[in-house]
Amino acid sequence: MATIFPPEQEQIIELDVRTDEMLVSMGPQHPSTHGVLRLVLRTDGEVVSEVTPHLGYLHRCAEKIGENVTPIQFIPYTDRMDYLAGMNMNLGYSLAVEKLCGLTDKIPEKAQVIRVIVCELNRIASHLVGIGAYGLDLGTFSPFLYAFREREMILDLFEEVCGARLTYSYITIGGVHDDLPENWIDRCRKFLEWFVPRLEEYHTLLTRNSIFIKRTAGIGVLPKEMAIAYCCTGPMLRGSLDRRKGDPPWDLRKIEPYCGYDQYDFEVPIPPFDDAPIEAVIGDAWHRFFVRMKEMEQSARIVEQALRKYETARGSHRIEPPRHLPPGEAYVETECPRGQMGFYVVGRPTKESVPLRVRARSSSFCNLSVTHEICRGCLIADVPAIVGSIDIVMGEVDR
């Protein structure tokens, strides 16, 4: 068979394809930006040379609202910050006001235990959305559906407790709004019995899925030093730590225990992990994802212990908070699913019922501020994989 171009006539045609730099606007309506984040990418062909996030599409100036309402009235606004973890937001603000009023040591044991139960359940629910939606970003649809199946059960439990499925306003200044309903403990136990074995299914669907590993391992590597310099917290920071180098398991529940977390037996998962694929490096998107998976396990452990504790817990579910805020200021950070959420409350010198200033230090906001560093030089297709691994909630970023 004769060839059209015999080898001696073969010529190498050099195609001089020049690529111009191009600005691509990604979002605010892009499905992979988790809400209304807008990223302006400076691209050179497929390579991203610069990422500039633009925020504020969901800004409601919640801090200004906080200056005009009493702390109890502000609780529903905290729900709307990180709307996937309303309980944890309520807790952060309640703790800050309680610290200012000097109530921290007076919260009854029962209220503390209920707080721990609902917060940890909410952490599971939030991480389920986090990993489910992350799978969705990377093109696998089924984990999302399974995650929502489990989350639905948690939301049903919450609905029984406080009537709401998303914006709970359940944890309040001085305790929690209501005691747990009858037989709720049993239903919660049933859920845990059902949930814990399901985690293995997620590992099959995502953790050991070779496409998922290819999309996440070694992508968006965040070194520990950079994470600390940008004050990244939560799974974002923990995914970059290394136990072999003596890094502490940095989790406020362990380091600055609040709500009696020091009485629970749980671990803070940090790399290296035995299950890590060989392509994965510490600090990449895969590790951030896996830290969340491991945290769900630990949260289930804490809930189990707290349910046992609830049966013997003393005191009421709530104490009456003072009507007026004392002068002074208090700053409290709590470990929310997305990182350390801080609330800074300043009371007026004239002892009024409304604070002078409320400041919310958002974990997603700080975690997002490192995007331009970890996205530099990646491919366009990796940007959703990196932003998804940060697991932001825009309601919290924009407040």
Add this chain to the structure above:
Amino acid sequence: MHGAEIIAILEEKFGPRIRQKKPDTIDPYVVVDAADIVEVCRFLRDDPRLQFDMLNCISGVDYCEPEPAKAAKAGFEPHLEVVYHLSSFVKRHRFVVKVILPRWKDNVEGQLPEVPSVTSIWPAANWHERETYDLVGIRFVGHPDLRRILLAEDWEGHPLRKDYIYPLEYHGIRGR
């Protein structure tokens, strides 16, 4: 390390440049001049006893009572505060540093007060300072990219000022 010990180390180093110290408040803090903030922050980060490697939060607080009838009894003189919440990953302690500023530079209304930026010490300050500039109206001198972050670029005023007047209309969108 407790707040009082941190304050002692700072006093030993900076002496009278530490303007105020409050070791007994809920969160102990010191007040320094705007001109000293970068030097104090660098010392706080680099001193082996302190090692404040994380800047958790920068907040601007507007101490002002816009209603004249209440102003006399407000309990404070009108001023702004920039509050830096620091923590240490290595040493696991926390501390607060404050800068007190006039509400307007040289008391000319509309001139934003200025404070040096700490972005060179903690990159985390970048977005926090942009937010404080945006909402409270404090100019961070030396910031690499001091633009509004949460509000629109053509927004007027700084909403977290106590005397902020709510706009009635924005690009044809009516407020209340």
